[in-house]
Amino acid sequence: MGKYILRRFWQSIITVLIVLFVMFMLLRLMPKENYFTRDDYINMTEEDRTAYLRNLGVLDNPLVQFVRFLRGFVTGDLGRSITVYPKTPISEILKEKIPYSLWFGLVSVLLSVILGFLMGIGMANNKDKLGDQLGTMYVVAVRAIPSLVYLFLIQMWITHLFNLPMVFYEDEPASWILPAISLSLSGIAWYAIWLRRFMVDEENKDYIKFAIAKGLPRNYIMKRHVLRNALVPLVQYLPSQILLTIAGSLIIESIYSIPGMGGLLVYAIRQQDNTLVQALVCIYSILGVFGVFLGDILMAIVDPRIKLTSAKIEREVTA
């Protein structure tokens, strides 16, 4: 196990480095004018501009810049934003924004997992019956209707019905409820439909037929065999989903005006804020890759068949 973790760890590091390198080099191809705010660019003379760029270090050899960027990242210096929040250190922007996205995200993952699993179990247990069909309708609706549509409906009607605030205020807990629920709707659907599917898959396997022939009661089989085995393919996704909550949600955060991370990357790209883009891509790709890494480790823990340290699977030759 230890060896397996170590090997997967190194693989993850290499993956991240490749992602960062490609991203960094692509950004070097962008026009140099992007390093100025508009006012600065107009007010500076040509010499000032060159001096400014040299000072920033963007005229150096790209490889040198890349190494400097990595060194800065490790020591916590992410550079300063250029156009989105002019001259503000990126680490400060993140420090301010991440908590909103993180807390809403974590609550929504928790809600999604609990409600989604309950719903999936209920649907698998009542396969093809009314409960299952209602569940499927919910899933299809949430996944098929553009989220903006039902999110607006929620914002308009539910706020009215329960007298909840329309937008997020930090000091008013009642205003936290709707964003958290809205954020969970599609997660619930995702977990429900996959758990149902994996449970139905397991139920049709031969070992369940044999378990029935053993005379085990249905409830016991559903709990100890079907559910247990159906969870295995799902646990793999948990770590990355938890880690990536940091990225926030563009739509929900803008609907409820939550000052979180959602959309920050999009704005940064649109306004060609190179330093912010590279810092965000760096963080997200590290979280993404390590989410998968943690998922793989979880898988190896819950599934005894995965022992990738070596191909030494012991098998008695005698029948």
Next chain:
Amino acid sequence: MKTNNTNIKMKLDTSPKNYGDILIEAKDVEVIFNLRGKKLKALRGAGLVLRSGETLTIVGESGSGKSVLSKTLIGMLDKNGTITNGSILYRGVDLARISREEDWLTIRGKRIAMIFQDPMTALNPLKKIGEQIREVIVMHCGLDARASRTAALEMLEKVGITDPERRYEQYPHEFSGGMRQRVVIATAIACNPEILICDEPTTALDVTIQAQILELIKKLQKDMGLSVLFITHDLGVVAKMADKIAVMYAGQVVEEGSVEEIFYDSRHPYTWALLASLPQLGVKGKELFAIKGTPPSLFKEIQGDAFAPRNPYALQVDFYHEPPLFEISPTHRARTWLLDANAPKVEPPEIVVKLREHLKKTTGR
């Protein structure tokens, strides 16, 4: 819980003597499957008798209803199948009428156990071997954690698994096919059932291991006094295992009898054809015998004898009236008009007549 509704509590007569040596007597069992609105009659009045301590093998080609018949015995028909007629008597209870799952739980695995074809998929891949045996023991024998563990270890040893302590903690992927089938057997017989149904237990195994598993089943049968219902289409396995044979065709038992009677004195043309197609009887250079045509579709009502269209010995009457079961000896019965007093005298094919010699010549037995 009050039982003052129409649901009469099932009562299993567990005293050993009351029913002579007949354990299971199935009569006229009819099973209909509902397949997308169409009705498929998988069993058309099949019956069998299983006596205590003996091995009854059911042979027949795919789709003849062997597995369906065996599944009715432990209430494991697929959801779209129902028993529409007939009775299956077991210790004073008609198994064909049990509808409640709780009632089945007192029989399934506890008194009648079943193992299936493919040992590679019959075990939960994520559960320790020992735990999979132990859960049955806890469920049916009511032993506590420690006692059930000891019992599970004993079962592993009983089916010939060495070093059971270590093997108990292992997972199915660490076992070979033959070993897994041993584990499956250990699980099935863990609570000392009376009847073991084996649905082609060796079909998925390679030949050398087949023989070991067959020997194991025979040995366990002797040690534990099991009655075995053995489903196969391998006549070689039949010859090795069976006391009695039931030949099935198109949802009916067309001939039943002891091994001797079926192999050396069979009366039904379908049995003849089956025996004649034994590859061991083939003569080098000659084509192997094969039954022409295909079995009838069970979606349609069958008129007359189901085998008639493929039967070179078919009489006129075969196409209009279904033959009854004619009794040849107290143990030997066949469903063919050839046994009627008015039927013309017909000789079975030469290869079947000389089966004894043939077998001696080719197998040395």
